[in-house]
Amino acid sequence: MSNLKIGGVTVNQTPLDWKGNLDNIHKAIREAKEKNIELLCFPELAITGYGSEDLFFSQWYPKKALQQLQALLPLAEDITICIGLPIRLEQQLYNCIAILEDQKLKGIVAKQFLAIDGVHYEFRWFSPWQAGKIATFDFFGTEVPLGDMVFDKKGITYGFEICEDAWRGDKRPGYRLKDRNVDLIFNPSASHFAMGKSKLREELVTESSIHLDATYFYVNLLGNEAGRMIFDGETLVAKNGKLYYKNPLLSFEDYQVHEYNMDHGLPPLPENSLDHDKNTEFTHAVTLALFDYMRKSRSAGFVLSLSGGADSSSIAVLVAEMVHRGCRLLGSHRFIEKAGLLGKVSTDASPKEIIGQVLTTAYQASENSSQDTLDSAQFLAKSLGASFHHWNISEEVQSYSSKIETAIGRTLSWKEDDIALQNIQARVRAPIIWMLTNIKNALLLATSNRSEGDVGYATMDGDTSGSISPIAAVDKYFLLQWLQWAEEQLGYEGLAKVNALQPTAELRPQDQHQTDEQDLMPYSVIVDIEKLAIREYRKPADVYLILLEELDIPAPLLKNYVTKFFRLWARNQWKRERFAPSFHLDDFNVDPKTWCRFPILSGGFTEELAELDQLD
Structure with missing residues (x-):
């Protein structure tokens, strides 16, 4: 086998940012040439960005992508460039890889299988290519082969999946x-991030190198490209069942160039060198996603209603870690410049000073708020360096309550009006925190988690209100252990008070001792029911019978938990339809726009729950 230096480029692209995307590609090719790379592969749809959504339907969008490809031809000298873009042929759109060599378009390979599960919706825009088929494509007056082909470089034959x-x-x-x-x-891939997925890719790549008897080179997109999906920028190389290259994931860079020599002579990576800790993966993914969302939306930072509880505190720490991690990876000056903070903080500002600029928090007390949660919020904000405000909403709550009491002719009471009296407190907080967000030209961070989304344990236009909902795709049980991990492993000592509190909405009078798990059920049980009911689509009776064997919970109580979950799930689909955009982080989510669709109106599992009720 000849000595061929190959390379992979991961790029952080943005739909419709033609200049920025092309600039990233140009810089990456120049760096690859400096490294003497001879055969270079970019990810799937690297020219347009994978998340272009219904822009792919248009005639002009793929045409403009072709113009961008044409602009790359002069760079294809002394290097072969493989890069992804959409191509329309005879009114069908295909997801393709173009191969540029000797300043010409040598050929185009089309994707044969389209992703249609979970967050992927490729059949909406693309057609699959038929195996073995080769057609011709008119590339600005030149006929180019398009289809199922292989290529050669210095005696090495290569192809694409x-x-x-x-x-x-x-x-x-x-x-x-x-x-x-x-x-x-x-x-070349556009494979969304999910905790634990990197390990699956490693297995795919190493096993592929055996089964396909070839060196297998995987390269993925990078960053929070278009709002929801996060790409980790993973690059992997395997040969003979051994992994020879794996890069650090979820970089804050615009692009990265990774090189590998076919005649490597390098030892394979030790298995114990590969880190698959989900807490680390979650932290790195959300911090990159927040950074990209902030800079791509041209926002000046974030505003957060900081209650002192687990959800809002986890988000505050994630924003702080975004700054710390960004400064470590880029250096403070480059982080400040890339974040659009030049002139707002000094170029040698410390991470804590930067956090003070980008994160504004507010504790919004009601008559039912405790000193413990105020102390928790204030202690955490101070430890992070975040800006902190504290005000009371009792006057606003009383104003709304008195008006409605006059209208209906009676006094509101906790016995008759429990939900209304809880919700008004959450909703009253929204207008003023939005006002602060507008003043700051910032993004409002919503604080709902996936477990609350399952059962509707959130106030619409209250704690669900926001520009982005960073933790809506992860369950509360995971978050609670992550907060302990962040305090111990990341050194966020300001979480000490948060981790000492029991999760509570603090919307009922304190003498009622309200807690989340008393209102609902243990968060661990929600996760178990959710997995079977939503992820695996099982009916109530099956969920109950399976968990009866797996969990140490009395049968009547477990039956109540399962019944409550299904009733609340069906009743609250309208809330899930209205949640702020969220990042995809786990192996599934309950966002109806990207994963889990359910009718807003339904019979609510009436017959299925009756079947469950008949079981012993």
């Missing part, structure tokens, strides 16, 4: 590439 292509078992294109004796298979 584009993202989903590789996950189709015996049907995957890689087996046909093996039949054609390819030496190298590239997998």
